[in-house]
Amino acid sequence: MRMKTVLLTAAASAAMAVTGWAQEPVKIGMITTLSGPAGYLGQDIRDGFQLAIDAEGDKLGGVPVTLMVEDDGLKPGNGRQIADRFLNNEGVKLFTGIVFSNVAGATVPDIVDGEAIYVSPNAAPSNMAGKGCHENYFVVSWQNDSLHESAGQNATNLGYKSAFVLAPNYQAGKDAISGFKRFFKGEIVGEVYTRLDQTDFAAEMAQIRDAKPEVVFQFHPGGLGITFMRQYQQAGLLDAVPMVVAEPSMDGVILNAVGEAAIGVNVSSHWNSDFDNEANKAFVAAWQKAYDRPLTYYASQGYDAARVIASALKATGGDIEDLDAFRDALRKADFQSVRGTFAFGPNQHPVQDWYALKVVAGEDGKPVLKTGDRILENHSDAYAAECKL
């Protein structure tokens, strides 16, 4: 009898705890890179995400949320520790934010194995897109390779016959080069892996000049990209060898820093600030109102990540204890993306269009990215077929 009372009380208090919890805001753990030369990437993802929360008044999909942000400092070990703390001490069930694939590689497996959902606003390494895919792992940005497949296709479309390719020596760098090669029909006359903490590219510039390629493809995100572009210009190569890149090597900030010298560079992207759709217009206006700095595609991905999470929270009424229902709701991707068409493929990575952009002189003389033709339509990635979910 006594035992029964104890059990009943326990059950009652557990029930109360559950209902009490349901009224609490949903915690969203954001692990991102805020310090160091690549700090602006995480900052933009965070601020883009926050923009979507602010638009609803501290809510996503009508559900109150708390955004908990921590800096991983571009160190995989840090990311992992933060994830561990969020999971075990804070009871966070919903994660996002990671910028770099090496941090993602160390952090995301713990999250998704810990019965929590991870929605990537940026990094999407190849090893987690195919055989290593996971039902709790969603990507709203792109798969790493496909980003650079668009650049490869762009270079082919532009008729270049030989290319020199460079990328940092880490997972996303390798994905970049294999992605570019997959869609570039010409010859690769040089392939160089740089360091993720490299600051001086003089040795690489000399190699490029020596190899005399028709075009250079390079992947250097954040501060690396600024340094690379400027040294490319200083070495006198910008006039001699044209460049085809994907968006990480020419985001809004890099463009701002490189200035007029960037005019003529060919970029490929899934989003640009001049996209003509309602969601994007609202986003660009909200950004310009809230922040006094260039808008990057990282911010658009943070914004989209928040909006897709909002769609799932709305459908489930903010209940993320029932993971099956939440995953089903997420998979529908029932939201208006700022990039236009968006759907999740079988490996829960995006299926979307890719566009050719070109750096041109804007109305006030400052260079801007202008959207041109579509390069790839409803493009998925090379690993989707290997994923068995």
Add this chain to the structure above:
Amino acid sequence: MTLFLEQMLNGLQFGVMLFLMAAGLTLIFGIMGIINLAHGSIYMVGAYAGTLVIGQTGSFLLGILAALGAAAVTGVVMEMVVIRRLYRRDHLDQVLATFAIILILNQLVTILFGRQPLFVPMPPLLEGSVELLPGLVYPVYRLSIILVGLLVAAGLYLLINRTRIGMLVRAGSTNRDMVRALGVDIRMLYTLVFGLGALLAGLAGLMAGPILAVQVGMGEQILITTFVVVVIGGVGSIRGAFFASLIIGVVDTMLRAYLPGLLRQVMVGSEADALGAGISSMGIYLLMALVLLVRPKGLFAADS
């Protein structure tokens, strides 16, 4: 052949940049016994101060003055407020305190200037490239960095070997306690050495501006390599720092430029590139390990 020469110049240029950082670090480490992790932050302060003034006034000369001034002031203040309390403490305390300075300065710069890298225009006089040999075109700015670095090295040589202060510095790096026992105002000497080190770091930061991006955390990127230089050269030895800087600069550049190509002779292309990139980024640390095996105190240890 011209490619090889160009890579040599690149290595040299990287080397003299490292020297400007390492000279200060090795003096501070050798004479004061302080492990100063915040040396990279002074480099950053120099770069930001120079950038700001160049941006406001458009004058590169004023920028130089601002960078040197700001770096030296930061260094002296840092010495008087924090470092001075650490001379008698062990290295762990010093590492903790100077690491804290890194975090504080980084955050301060983030608050003041934001996380987005700043743009520094190249001084118009040093823009463009010159043809040194037929087919060997090299940017004027990088050549002038090499020149400035070598001039500073010569100046330091004269200062250390031909002046009274230099004599005290040499004496201090060999036997600190004896210098104090002889009645030299060691506190003054310490502040001076720290200020000089900071000045050189500021100069390096300013010169890096137009080539590299001026951004939060730029100091930590060069700091680790600088420590490798100090260890290889021998703690406290300016001569050691000079030669070790050039060795590291050239070795690092050459490995990056030629190792993947050499490996490609014996392996599949992409594997060779990945392995080559891996080994070349380890190269300077391997070199450090080798030097330490043969000469545990470094190539030019001050007290050997």
